[in-house]
Amino acid sequence: MSYTAPLKDMLFNIEHLARIDQVAALPGFEDAGLETAQAVLEECAKLNEGVIAPLNFEGDKNPSFFKDGQVTTTPGFKEAFRQYAEGGWQGLQHPVDFGGQGLPKTIGAACGEILNSANMSFALCPLLTDGAIEALLTAGSDQLKATYLEKLVSGQWTGTMNLTEPQAGSDLAAVRSRAEPQPDGTYKVFGTKIFITYGEHDMAENIVHLVLARVTGAPEGVKGISLFVVPKFLVNADGTLGARNDVHCVSIEHKMGIKASPTAVLQYGDHGGAIGYLVGEENRGLEYMFIMMNAARYAVGVQGISVSERAYQKAVQYAKDRVQSRPVDGSFTTAAPIIHHADVKRMLMTMRAATEGCRAMASVAAAAYDAAHHHPDAEVRKQNATFYEFLVPLVKGYSTEMSLEVTSLGVQVHGGMGFIEETGAAQYYRDAKILTIYEGTTAIQANDLVGRKTARDGGTSAKAIAAQIEKTEAELKARGSANALAVAKRLGAARQAFVDVVEFIAANTKSNPNAAFAGSVPYLLLAGNLMAGWQLARALLVAEDLSAKGQDVPFMQAKITTARFYADHILSRAPGVRDAIVDGAEAVTALPAEAF
């Protein structure tokens, strides 16, 4: 099998770190306990391992292609998507009222990881549809909800996010697409949108585009942007499909990776205007779009974990199969499978620790999301929302940046064979590189972390998390085992580095913004590293307990070693990053542009 979902690790996180028992105590999630999680994840694994994962390599060899305005996806995708939709997977986390299953993110995020490990290119279609559903749920009128939500939740139709234009990438203030109000309350939309994932395809009957555009006469900049629903096919009053709308795919991109996922250039209004329906109020489009984007950012972070896991599994398999040289410790008298060589183990452990660390962080973030939305106590909701919002740029930025390192090591473990496309390891390396770019580059995530998440409250939220981490350090010290003490040492050093940086950022963001933003991405990496390392430290405490009780000792021992490895080899990077940020800001911006 090319991919086996890491259910044991996921359920360990869900049970012991995300605390599914607490999630199941929230109103509306009464049935979402550990047993439900296990049953759902097992079903999810079955579909993905059996049907969707085998299409991943095929999608790379035989990508979506464009001809005469139509996109034909990789053979097998359409049928796989039918099975995905029929299984109810699109609706997993969406409201029961619109046909969804209403499960918590704590479970849904793990399913998302499985789907993306199986096939990142395929998974992008549901990922974008989730975003469209979120936006409509939050800001759509009852009529828009009634017309679109059920079909999107069932996977009968799919959704897209249309932000980027040639001159407007990270800077949405530069959006030029325009919308002219019509007497009947609709709008005519005109403009060109680029980089539209699944902007055109053959897997669903209709495509529901969520489009940013400026209403005639709207203010300049971000305050004049509105959000529209523009369906590929208009929808009749009875819900059947009507006329083809004036939105057309004019080409798709030739990309380094995720080749099966069609990245469309969409032309709106070349034949009189695409009919669009306003979502919410005029000029509040960016606010609504951020709802979609925040969900999508978390999901892209999970993609980083997914591709890391898949690359890890492939590298482990190769390292167990490939026989080469005698290990230096004399444990073999002949050539051995390369997994017995110390440096191959170092590479595999790095891949494993990074993946498990990011997974643990994402799982805890998901539980915070659930509490932020469902806890009866407003204060608890607020605390959890703050924590979740702090974590989103880290889940997105850190998990994806680490996926570059992990997939690179994945190729490296394969040696020369890794560079040969037929092996398959190279695909993960190529696929992963989009993750630090789309849904906001790492720098954009870091801006969010610096500006909205750190400087705005003077570092209060960040320091509150640091205080939580100190408690874990105290627990580790009280435990007193060699591994716990070693992890406590690195965790303490990383936490102190984080606090130093938080203070530096809080002090400089207004008075010396160049200094703060010169360190923004390093700060994000330090913070993400710390959060992942913290969760693995918590995991170590649990695993030591359970191991002592004789519960699944090999798994618990592996978890302990992985946490220890993470602390010694990855968390240990944190103090150096602090030095680079705090002492190194000046050299970042010292050179004038013409000196480059």
Add this chain to the structure above:
Amino acid sequence: MSYTAPLKDMLFNIEHLARIDQVAALPGFEDAGLETAQAVLEECAKLNEGVIAPLNFEGDKNPSFFKDGQVTTTPGFKEAFRQYAEGGWQGLQHPVDFGGQGLPKTIGAACGEILNSANMSFALCPLLTDGAIEALLTAGSDQLKATYLEKLVSGQWTGTMNLTEPQAGSDLAAVRSRAEPQPDGTYKVFGTKIFITYGEHDMAENIVHLVLARVTGAPEGVKGISLFVVPKFLVNADGTLGARNDVHCVSIEHKMGIKASPTAVLQYGDHGGAIGYLVGEENRGLEYMFIMMNAARYAVGVQGISVSERAYQKAVQYAKDRVQSRPVDGSFTTAAPIIHHADVKRMLMTMRAATEGCRAMASVAAAAYDAAHHHPDAEVRKQNATFYEFLVPLVKGYSTEMSLEVTSLGVQVHGGMGFIEETGAAQYYRDAKILTIYEGTTAIQANDLVGRKTARDGGTSAKAIAAQIEKTEAELKARGSANALAVAKRLGAARQAFVDVVEFIAANTKSNPNAAFAGSVPYLLLAGNLMAGWQLARALLVAEDLSAKGQDVPFMQAKITTARFYADHILSRAPGVRDAIVDGAEAVTALPAEAF
């Protein structure tokens, strides 16, 4: 222009760090002073910028292809190679006796960087030919030299290195190809060789394969391997080409990068035996092959610098052209070219500092090579040889590992456009990944560093270098400028980390080899980081002097800032790496294979 050779930086290194005046004082290099260096580099830049660089993207789109045993290279390659050969570039560093120009490596290495920046796929053909020339010069009989050297040095014929077999990658002890002695003193060679760069192509009349094989009855393992010349076409007594030899290309690989460079599977002896000529003595093949490999390892390190420089130039160009958002420091009232954003500068500075640091290290290593081979005093030759040999795994390992980071940042600077193949940034990311693998993976380089270069002499050579670095620290402190002091601080911390690791490696390699080799790659990265940072620190001292004298102040100021950036942002990683090695060995090998 798509690439401009960084002549100013190269000549700065050659003059002030590699000290070309001292190289030109060596017997045989009397004419190889700074003026010669400048003239040669300018000519080299002209050919590469004008003719070879424009073929790089074309080679990626339209790679070498295989049909019926023949390989057709990218359109334009054959003519470009003709110009390269006619210009005398293949013979640049080779002896005048065989038609070469006999220039020092101090100059030749810079030309190698230019060629590889222009077109890494193209440059691999001369790179391998250089290795074949080295092997024949060192170990070939007079007859072999007379038959092959002049044609190789002129570029009329090209060379290859045939080591790898399906079961013998990093472990050459597993080589199975065999050679049967014939009554006329020749051998018949049989076997399959894979991953043979330019093993078949249409750019030269003949291909001279240097092939590892076992003579019938030879001992097992590495002590039974001999080296043979197996030409594609046999050579008549008068030097004209004779019959086609029994070596045939059966396929070429479909690779992630360096697509224009054909990577051949060669079949020897399927039609009665390929005629081969023994190089040197039987069973000493590995020793000779190491001569080729050491030259090639240095050259691959330079490839890392080359692809980094090319990626940097492309990213700078894009960052100057692409307009997006207002910088946080209020320096623009409208959207600005993205080079004005702090994080874009951080990325560009990281790319620049890594590239310049590795270039400085390689330049100094080249000068040590020249002294090691040409100095009249045997003791000085030995010192320089020791220094050079310590640096080779660092030039190879560190420059190439950094090229992964640099080319990844190169894509990142481009945002979404970086992921589109037409942009060209993705090619460098894909191309670079081979560099940490071929001519010995980073782990193989690290084994060399740990075993032969560190543990064997108990760390003496390593510590002698550390003592040199301490002298530079003292100079920086005596200088007393803010930049010099900041660099001294990071250099001292990195040097101390290096010494700690050297002691750990020396203490553990025999008694606890798993602990030493668990840290081998991190040790290589730390040592390479330190050497590059040290050379930039030396550069800073020179640049401050010259800037004070009013000599090319903008260049000198940029060099000072780059050295400072390197120290704060890259050298600052070193202490964390020390911690990972010294405290983290246990967790690397703790998990049994079945736990993965």
